[in-house]
Amino acid sequence: MASYSVNERGIARARELIDARQYVLESDWGEAQPRAAAENAYLESHSWDEYAGWHLGLTDGANDETKARYAFVYGDFRRIHRMGLIACLYRAAEWRHKEIELAAHELLQHLDKTSG
Numbered sequence: 601m602a603s604y605s606v607n608e609r610g611i612a613r614a615r616e617l618i619d620a621r622q623y624v625l626e627s628d629w630g631e632a633q634p635r636a637a638a639e640n641a642y643l644e645s646h647s648w649d650e651y652a653g654w655h656l657g658l659t660d661g662a663n664d665e666t667k668a669r670y671a672f673v674y675g676d677f678r679r680i681h682r683m684g685l686i687a688c689l690y691r692a693a694e695w696r697h698k699e700i701e702l703a704a705h706e707l708l709q710h711l712d713k714t715s716g
Contacts, residue, residue: 604657604671604692606699611707613653617680618711624676625715629683632676639667642677656688656707657700672700674707682711 617623624632634642634654643651648665652658654677655670662669672692674684685708692701 601695602671603660604697604700605660606703607652607655607658607670607672609649609653610655610657610670610672610674611703614656614674614680614685614707615710617675618707618714621714622678623680623682623711623715625682627681627683629681629687632681633684633687634673634677638677656703657692657697672704674704680707680711682708682715685711 639651652670654675655673657671659669659671672688674688675681676684685704689701689704689708692698692704
């Protein structure tokens with residue numbers, strides 16, 4: 601099983617989006633989450649640093665500037681999705697990636713407080 605580190609850039613970007621009220625509170629994350637084609641299209645006009653900002657985790661041992669390096673996507677490259685955060689939290693908890701789980705939980709609480 602892969603191991604992950606918290607992506608501080610992704611956490612900061614998620615907080616910025618929440619604070620700017622750039623979020624979707626109700627969505628079908630299975631439909632909204634970016635697929636490979638959307639990721640490729642995003643990378644055509646954005647930097648790897650910007651791409652990294654949409655992920656809560658970094659895959660340990662994966663090379664920088666590869667899609668394999670970034671894990672736990674939480675938004676659609678425009679807005680943060682509440683269901684995206686819940687998916688990150690659930691998946692991190694399921695596979696015992698505690699730091700990612702706690703980061704997702706804190707962001708979810710911040711989103712709920714901000715949107716409440």
